[in-house]
Amino acid sequence: MVLLPRPTPGPVPSAGPSSSLSRCPRIPSPGGTLSPLPGDTSVLAGLYGPAEVKGSRESPDGATVEVLLRPKVGLPGVAERSREQLLRRTFEAVLLGSLHPRTSITVVLQVLSDAGSLLACCLNAACMGLLDAGLPLSSLFCGVTCALDPHGDIILDPTARQEQEAHAVLTFAIDSAQRKVLATTTRGSCSAEEMQRCLVAAQRAADTIFQFYRDCVQRKYSKS
Amino acid sequence: MAGGGGAPAESRVGQVVLPGDVLLLPAYDEQDTERLPLGTSAAPRGRLLCGPGLRRCAGGLLVTKCGLLRHRRAGDGAAAAGGAYWVDSQQKRYVPVKGDHVIGIVTGKVGDVFRLDVGGSEQASLSYLAFEGATKRNRPNVQVGDLIYGQFLVANKDMEPEMVCIDSSGRASGMGVIGQDGFLFKVSLGLIRKLLAPKCEIIQELSQLYPFELVLGMNGRIWVKAKTVQQTLIIVNILEACEYMTAEQRKQALAKLSGN
Structure with missing residues (x-):
């Protein structure tokens, strides 16, 4: 088991969690697993693939990506379904699915605890899961959540409370090759200029996360 | 550091690379079309092999898997820029590769082929004639649940993998049904x-x-x-x-x- 400290991303003034941890538990069954814990939000990612695909879902020219987002309690509802779609499309953008046609890649994300920035955490957990499982990716990606508080300040990695108080919450998925946006989702209202500011902050924070990925992998391979 | 400009491939050998990193090949940097190649330093560029976890892209090689970058020089001259690059990654899921020796579990007999579970996305097929000394009349004794050590004759992403338990000269050379116990x-x-x-x-x-x-x-x-x-x-x-x-x-x- 590996425990790694991670600094809060970004130089932007942030009242978010001061430090967070990520551990790599050794779970025997899935191909890749990782559960980063930004603050108090934690998600367990399990990855199965390239595996056999069932009948109608089979695609002759690429892998079928399936995402299952399991909430902490109860059954997945409409909100989870909508997030699954967003996550699935993000993965499809970076996965080189054409290398594994007629296979299925299943990403299971189990929410262990939610204290804000859940979607960003899901994205990060899934990316590390994909890395660990050794699936072909054209680049890495990460998720960053920004909240705009009533004064117009940007809060990176907001807590659940900050998310509620904020007048807009934006989540970006950013790729590592060119720091471009793969997916974005917004709750609340904000001006175009505010969104641009959030994007710049998120892109800067992404660098920290990519460096964190690199450190994680380096630790893993230092043992062999 | 991550992706962006890219680093020369040679400087990253033995280091951890992540998907999205671009490895520049020396031949691209130093290509000098003005001068005639003279002497040993300008030996003809060797053939470059792009192993698992790497793809060719505009500037050189694009990493698609995380792991340690490895390099093996081409057999001949040391000056050759060729050789093989690959990423040594620590994964669990197997993807069939032609020529690999694997252990399969027999899951069924369909007509004249056995179905073998090899851990890939699809079951491999194994003809009952692909055993040493097997003929149409003399079938090998293979039961469902047996372990078979064989090699891949056909393995690509678009086709069903096919295994054999004989080499090109028809000898078993260690392959076949693995015995009881163990x-x-x-x-x-x-x-x-x-x-x-x-x-x-x-x-x-x-x-x-x-x-x-x-x-x-x-x-x-x-x-x-x-x-x-x-x-x-x-x-x-x-x-x-x-x-x-x-x-x-x-x-x-x-x-x-x-x-x-």
Whole structure:
């Protein structure tokens, strides 16, 4: 088991969690697993693939990506379904699915605890899961959540409370090759200029996360 | 550092690379079309092989898997810029590769082929004629649930993998049905490659304990059989633990065993 400290991303003034941890538990069954814990939000990612695909879902020219987002309690509802779609499309953008046609890649994300920035955490957990499982990716990606508080300040990695108080919450998925946006989702209202500011902050924070990925992998391979 | 500009491939050999990193090839940097290639320094560029985890892109090589970058020079001159680059990654899921020797489990007989589970996304097929000495009349004795050590004759992403238990000259050369008893378990693909490397320290150290039989499949499956069940399980436990042990820890564990 590996425990790694991670600094809060970004130089932007942030009242978010001061430090967070990520551990790599050794779970025997899935191909890749990782559960980063930004603050108090934690998600367990399990990855199965390239595996056999069932009948109608089979695609002759690429892998079928399936995402299952399991909430902490109860059954997945409409909100989870909508997030699954967003996550699935993000993965499809970076996965080189054409290398594994007629296979299925299943990403299971189990929410262990939610204290804000859940979607960003899901994205990060899934990316590390994909890395660990050794699936072909054209680049890495990460998720960053920004909240705009009533004064117009940007809060990176907001807590659940900050998310509620904020007048807009934006989540970006950013790729590592060119720091471009793969997916974005917004709750609340904000001006175009505010969104641009959030994007710049998120892109800067992404660098920290990519460096964190690199450190994680380096630790893993230092043992062999 | 991550992706962006990219680093020369040679400087990253032995280091950890992540998907999205771009490796520049020296030939692209130093290509000088003005001058005629003279002397040994400008030897013709060798053929470059792009191994697992790498793809060609505009500037050089694009990394698609995380792991350690490895390089092997082309056989001839040291000046050749060619050779093979690949990423040594620690994964669990096996993807069939032509020529790989694997251990498969027979899951069924359909007509004149056996279906084999090899751990890939699709079951492999194995003709009953692809055994040493097998003829239409003389079928090999293979039952559902048997273990088979064979190699891939056909393995690509678009077709069903096909296995054989004979080499090109029709000899079994160690392949075929694995006998009764013994113990089958799974390890990561990285450990299998380590164990299969020539002069692997782990195997050499284990062989000094007591005699045992060992079959290593590139799909991560290992079959072990020693004189007693206890001895078999000791080997299994050591091999499973090797993944997370350093060389010193392993030597200590083995010293403890050989003392008993």
